[in-house]
Every structure is written in structure tokens, then in C-alpha cells.
Amino acid sequence: MADSLKDKLDQVLLNVQKPARYIGGELNSVIKDKQDVDIRFAFCFPDTYEVGMSHLGMKILYSLLNDRDDVWCERVFAPWLDFEEQMKKHNIPLYGLESLEPLSEFDIIGFTLQYELSFTNILNMLKLGNVPLLCSERKGLKNLVVAGGPCACNPEPLVDFIDLFMLGEGEEVMHELMDLYKASVKANDTKETFLQKASQIGGVYVPSLYDVTYNEDGTIKEIIAKENAPLPVQKRIIKDFDSVYYPEKFIVPFIGTVHDRAIVEVLRGCIRGCRFCQAGFLYRPFREKNSDTLIKNGKSLCETTGYEEISLSSLSTSDYSQLESLLTEFIDYTNDNQVNLTLPSLRVDNFSEELLEKIASVRKSGLTFAPEAGTQRLRDVINKNVLESDVLNSCTIAFAGGYTSVKLYFMLGLPTETLDDIKGIIELAQKVVNAYYEMENRPKGKGVQVTVSVSTFVPKPFTPFQYEPQDTLEMIDEKQKHLVQSVTSKKINVKYHDSKTSVLEAVFARGDRRLGKVMLKAYQDGCYFDSWDECFHYGKWMKAFEECGIDPAFYANRKRSYEEVLPWSHLDYGVSERFLQNEHQKAVASTTTKNCRLQCSACGANKLLGGACFEY
Amino acid sequence: MNTKQIPISEMINIRVFYNKKSRAKYISHLDITRCMQRALKRAGLPIWYTEGFNPHIYLTFALPLSLGYESESESMDLRLVTEVPFEEVKDCLNRALPPDIRVTKVQLQKNKPDVIKTALYEITLKSDTVTGQVLKDCLDHMFSEEKIEVVKKTKKGNKMIDIKPDLEIQSIEVLDYAIHIELIASAGIEKNINPTLMTDELIGKYNLEDIQTSVMRKAIYDANGNEFE
Numbered sequence: 001m002a003d004s005l006k007d008k009l010d011q012v013l014l015n016v017q018k019p020a021r022y023i024g025g026e027l028n029s030v031i032k033d034k035q036d037v038d039i040r041f042a043f044c045f046p047d048t049y050e051v052g053m054s055h056l057g058m059k060i061l062y063s064l065l066n067d068r069d070d071v072w073c074e075r076v077f078a079p080w081l082d083f084e085e086q087m088k089k090h091n092i093p094l095y096g097l098e099s100l101e102p103l104s105e106f107d108i109i110g111f112t113l114q115y116e117l118s119f120t121n122i123l124n125m126l127k128l129g130n131v132p133l134l135c136s137e138r139k140g141l142k143n144l145v146v147a148g149g150p151c152a153c154n155p156e157p158l159v160d161f162i163d164l165f166m167l168g169e170g171e172e173v174m175h176e177l178m179d180l181y182k183a184s185v186k187a188n189d190t191k192e193t194f195l196q197k198a199s200q201i202g203g204v205y206v207p208s209l210y211d212v213t214y215n216e217d218g219t220i221k222e223i224i225a226k227e228n229a230p231l232p233v234q235k236r237i238i239k240d241f242d243s244v245y246y247p248e249k250f251i252v253p254f255i256g257t258v259h260d261r262a263i264v265e266v267l268r269g270c271i272r273g274c275r276f277c278q279a280g281f282l283y284r285p286f287r288e289k290n291s292d293t294l295i296k297n298g299k300s301l302c303e304t305t306g307y308e309e310i311s312l313s314s315l316s317t318s319d320y321s322q323l324e325s326l327l328t329e330f331i332d333y334t335n336d337n338q339v340n341l342t343l344p345s346l347r348v349d350n351f352s353e354e355l356l357e358k359i360a361s362v363r364k365s366g367l368t369f370a371p372e373a374g375t376q377r378l379r380d381v382i383n384k385n386v387l388e389s390d391v392l393n394s395c396t397i398a399f400a401g402g403y404t405s406v407k408l409y410f411m412l413g414l415p416t417e418t419l420d421d422i423k424g425i426i427e428l429a430q431k432v433v434n435a436y437y438e439m440e441n442r443p444k445g446k447g448v449q450v451t452v453s454v455s456t457f458v459p460k461p462f463t464p465f466q467y468e469p470q471d472t473l474e475m476i477d478e479k480q481k482h483l484v485q486s487v488t489s490k491k492i493n494v495k496y497h498d499s500k501t502s503v504l505e506a507v508f509a510r511g512d513r514r515l516g517k518v519m520l521k522a523y524q525d526g527c528y529f530d531s532w533d534e535c536f537h538y539g540k541w542m543k544a545f546e547e548c549g550i551d552p553a554f555y556a557n558r559k560r561s562y563e564e565v566l567p568w569s570h571l572d573y574g575v576s577e578r579f580l581q582n583e584h585q586k587a588v589a590s591t592t593t594k595n596c597r598l599q600c601s602a603c604g605a606n607k608l609l610g611g612a613c614f615e616y
Numbered sequence: 617m618n619t620k621q622i623p624i625s626e627m628i629n630i631r632v633f634y635n636k637k638s639r640a641k642y643i644s645h646l647d648i649t650r651c652m653q654r655a656l657k658r659a660g661l662p663i664w665y666t667e668g669f670n671p672h673i674y675l676t677f678a679l680p681l682s683l684g685y686e687s688e689s690e691s692m693d694l695r696l697v698t699e700v701p702f703e704e705v706k707d708c709l710n711r712a713l714p715p716d717i718r719v720t721k722v723q724l725q726k727n728k729p730d731v732i733k734t735a736l737y738e739i740t741l742k743s744d745t746v747t748g749q750v751l752k753d754c755l756d757h758m759f760s761e762e763k764i765e766v767v768k769k770t771k772k773g774n775k776m777i778d779i780k781p782d783l784e785i786q787s788i789e790v791l792d793y794a795i796h797i798e799l800i801a802s803a804g805i806e807k808n809i810n811p812t813l814m815t816d817e818l819i820g821k822y823n824l825e826d827i828q829t830s831v832m833r834k835a836i837y838d839a840n841g842n843e844f845e
Contacts, residue, residue: 022642254648
């Protein structure tokens, strides 16, 4: 089988862009004999190779599964349009990059759900792999379709297609699921029996074991668990994060990928509690690795990959309690070995000169700060806990360190936002420009460039803003115009994105089970790769909504009451609804909440650890 | 690995020969450069890095290979800052490289890449419907003509060139539905003729459908027909 597929690939691969995406064979990819394993697992990333190969979660689970003798985990990515065309023309099914065997040969097909706009790619990948799209069409244990990742926190729009979801962190639950699957195959269990057993594993959500009923106004009436399935389903976390599994090797792609570097995962969770940030709540409670562990992880990866860059990854790396000692020790290693050390997530309120020096001693790259909102009032609403002076100080430090351009990130459409807040974005950018020219020893003859990058706010489940409506397209368009008209200097460069994709993101982020048919319809009409501008068809999507009798505004632009049964209310991510409501009320009152290290705000996530997150 | 004090005159300039086969043929030249830099790093060999703002491994390739070609005669030049037995360099690199790239030989640089004049290619044309004999007849016919004119893409745009003087067929082996051709073609800095120019012309000129072409570079020669070393 593999030979004939390889022959076919040899016929077509030179007709497509970047053929190395489709052939595997990279260093550290794992080849096993299929006769020697019990479970063949296809780890599918529903986007292109370049995007998927940048994803840390996939690297962790790929190694973790392949470390087991009884499992062979392979990678599958969404083919780009040119290759898809060739696949269809030459009757080539979607295949695993290691064995070059069709997706339909795999026992378990796992998708990672990183963003809502990748959902339709799941349908396309199943289709190209000759795997039936609907759970109801896949009868046996073979081709079990599972999913995990951040968007599994509200998986309801996908329940028609995916048999089970893993909520929260996968390092432990994955092993338990593999053990159960192996035993169930041996016992000749039906799919129903297997799923019922799987629902008893902590963190596993089997949607077919829950019935959803609706009120006349379209809101959910009740979610009922059947066959002993847990209610709520609690997400999994790793209690001892310092000793969690971490790969010694990464696959090293031949082609450049979005993030083509070694990564160490410094911490999980976030102490900050920015009210718009889903990750900040989903990954609670806050847990760190010891700096010794990180150095060990980092050295191992540098040695096995030969990467010229390593990044210290987390939601907010400057909040790492041992950052100074980690940097001091690790920079010696990276300098001696010609490795560039990068810190992707820094905050403006603790960005120090020493830190800049440490980064600059390796190599200069661009600097980005994220004030998120233009006025102090709105920054308080979102609990960013960043002052204007923090932003200006950080930029001044950066300018003094030789940088002449900075990028500032903002969101448009935040709850309670007015046109004054939007003008405030430009005013802040202007103050950054002024700060440059006020600097006495600025580089002679060099101007400054401040890039203002603006995205559209999308309310997400498990955040205090889960109750909030998203601005309508018209409102966003008006705000974007106002932003551009407010620009006061040629040194300020405004970048924003078409907001139509944000509408779709908002619908699916807080969607329910009724959206499955819309997704299927839109996919059948040619919608996939929705996050790629050239593939996004807003008109087709709206037509699909209309034909299914579903109003996208019901999901995107409607305010939810605290009493409403939310589509994800049977899932428990640790943070309590009471806390989210309390935070929501504080937001509306422009009141901030202290970060977790200063004071516990009783979000409830510590119950997952069985104790307090910090000693005060 | 602090390498900065060593003067260039004391460095060892070596040439690494390697194969690039199977899945590796889809790695572009640009990507091979990065792949080799990372392999050298993993191998832990005492490689010289360029100095300056953005230090990187000093690495040059004699004759870039087209995407989709296999090869048994690739070479790259690099500098070692301390002496390492060539066999050891080879073994270290082979442990660090992906399976479809294999180092065959490591030696000192005997001549400069500008001596390269020709390369030997093994070309296979395969079909489900066209017999090997027909393929050979077409090829013979094409070479019996005075000129073989093809369009060559250059930086200044497309131009018509006669490639016949740059090609020399060494042998043709006829199979049922395939032929193997051994071809010597001009190669190097001055003139580099890609064998696909010839096969594409053959396929187009005689309306041959459903032909699969594969190319393997077997050797690289100087003006006297000696192998590049």
C-alpha cells in the first residue's frame, strides 16, 4: 500500500509548492513496524504543515505516544489547495507522513483544536482520508475520532463529527485512553461500550452520553447525562508540573515553519486574569517548572535538533519566578553554542533594563508590547493591570537599548468600549513616538516606527466576558474607520484585519450542537481553511446559516444572562461560574482584580491541585 | 566551543561528499543548507562560524541540485578549527543526518568548484502505455536532428537555446515500458544544463503522455573528465 502511494506521490509532488511538506522523512520522525504495535494513532493538525509543525502540544504528545511500544503515532496535516487538487486527480487519500498510509487505516484519529476557524478543515481532512464524517456513520472501534486542545472547552459545534473529547492537559489522560482502547479491542467491545467506559476516565467527555433540550427562545433548557456519565466533566491537569513528560527530541522540519525552533515550556496557567483571555482561565491553576528542569529540557532539545533558536514559552514568561537565575545560567549555554534565546511573552510592567540587556546580548529581534486597550478606564475593564507609564517606560528602555521600532497590540470591540477609547489607542501610540524624540541620546538621523496592530475582540467561554455580546460588523467597521481617522503622525502605522472572520469565530466559540449542520453545509459548499483570507467565503457561510434556519447573531451578538444554561455548562475547567460572574461585574464597574501572586481571588481552580496555588 | 581566536590560515578546509535520495529529493537547495547547518551542530564537530553581527556556520555547496533530483555526488565545503579524522567526521555526520542523506566521503578540498564542467546523470523515463523501444526511437530521432532547441528560463527572461552541444548520451538501456539513459551534460558556473530541459523537450516534441521522469546525479567532472575532488 505504502509503496504504491509513494509512487503516486512521486508523480505529483514536483507539481506542488513546497513538496517537502508532504513526504515526511524529517530528522527525529518515528518509523515503526506496524506489525509490532497495537494502536495506530493519527495526530491530525487541522491546518498546514508549517502551522502544525510549530505547535508544542503536538510535539509533546507525538513523543509521548511513540515512547510506548504499543502505539505508533504519525502526523497528518491539511494539504494546501494545490496538493489537494493533485490528490483528488490522482486518487491519493490523505495519509500519515511516517508510513504514507491512508488515514482510514488508523485506529484512532486525533485532532487538536487550537482555533475555531480550523474546524472545517477537520471535515475536509476526514473526507480526504476516506473516513466517514459523522460519528453515526463510523460503527466500530476503528477510525475512532477524538479531539483535545483549548477549543475542546466548548466542543458542542463538533459533536456530530467527533466521538470523544479530552478536556484539559493530555499527558496523563492520553495514556489512560490508549490502555482502555487496547483492552476494548481485545475484549471485542462495541463502540458504545467503549465510549461508555471512556466516559469514566477523568477529563474524557463523550457527547453522545448527554442530551440537550432547548427553550422556545432558542436558549438551552437542560443538559442531562446518561449511562452514568459524569456531570460536570472535569478537565484534567498535571498536578506535579515539574516532573511532567517532556520530549527530549523534536522533529526538525526541512522547510521553514512558523516557529522553527526549540521550545521549553516554562509554566502553565497565568497569574494575571485578563478578562478577555481564554487561555488565562483555561490553563489555571498556575504551575511552574524548576529552572534546572528547564535547562535540562533546553539542552537536550538543542543537542538533538541542532536548532539555532530556543524560546522560553508560556502565557507570560516574565512572570516566571526564577527568570533571572534561569536566564543567567542558560544564556551562558546558548552563547557558547551559538543559539539564539527568545522570550516571546513579556509584560510591559516588569520589563527591565537587565532583561533587555540579556535578550540583546544574543540577537536583536522585534519588540512587541500588548497594552490591549487605549485608555486606562478600558484597561481596568479588561483587568490588564498595565499603566500608560508602564508602556512608555518599556518603550523608552527599548529605544535606549537601540530599538527604533516597536509594535503595540490592541483589541477593538471590548465590552464598554467608546470612540474615546479608540482615539486613546492613537494617543498612546503618539506618546510612544514622543518618548522617542524626547530621548536625548537617540540614534542620529533615525526615525521611529510605531506599529499599532488591532484585532477584533471575540468573547470566549470560561472568561468573565462569556456573557457579553460581540460588536456587530457595522460597529467594528465604524470603529476601525475612527481609528484610522484618529492617526496623528506618519510614524504611526495602523494594521487591522477584516472583521468578518471574527464573527464566525464568535459564533463557533460560544456555539451549541445545532451548529454542526451549518458547519457541514458550509463545508459542502466549499468552506474550509477559513483562517486563510484567500479561502474565507463569508457569503457562503451566511447562506449556510440561512439555509439551516440559524441566526449567527443569536450566538455572536446576544447578551447572556447569568441564569442562562450555557452550551458548555456541563464542562468544568476549575474556575467557578460565580467567580466569572463576579469578575464580569467588576469589569463593568472598571474595577481591577489583583494578580494571583499578590492575592487569591478564589477562582476555584486550586481545587484541581487540592491546595492553595501560592503561599502568601 | 569558543572559536574566535583561531586564524583562518590554521583552519582545515574540508569537503564532504554525500548522497541525497528517496524522500530527501524533495528538499530544496535552500532547505538543504539549513538542514546541513543543523546536522553539523548536532554532530558536535568543531566547525568554524563566521564572525560579526550574525554568526553562522561557514558552508558552501559546489553545485546546487534541482528540486526533485536524487544524487550520489553532492558536496559541501566547510572549515574545521581543530583536526578531526575524516572517518570520524563522516560517522558523526551520518549519526546526525536524516536517513535519506548519507555522507560517503570526507577529504581535503583538492580543487575549486569553478573547475566543474560536466555532470553525469542517470535518467529514467517510465510509462504505463509507451514502450521502452518507442521512447528510445524518439530519443534517437531527436538527437539525429541538427539542433535541440529548448526554452531556458534565465534571470533576464526566457530564451531559446540549442542544448545539443551540451549533451552527450553515454548509454541507453531499453526495458519493456521504460528506458534508462546515462547522460553527460554541461554543468558548473559558466553553463549549467538541466537534464529535465531535454526530457521535457522529448515529451513535448513527440506528444508522449503519461511519462514519469526521474533523475539521479551520479558524478561531477572537470574539463579533463576527472571527478571533482
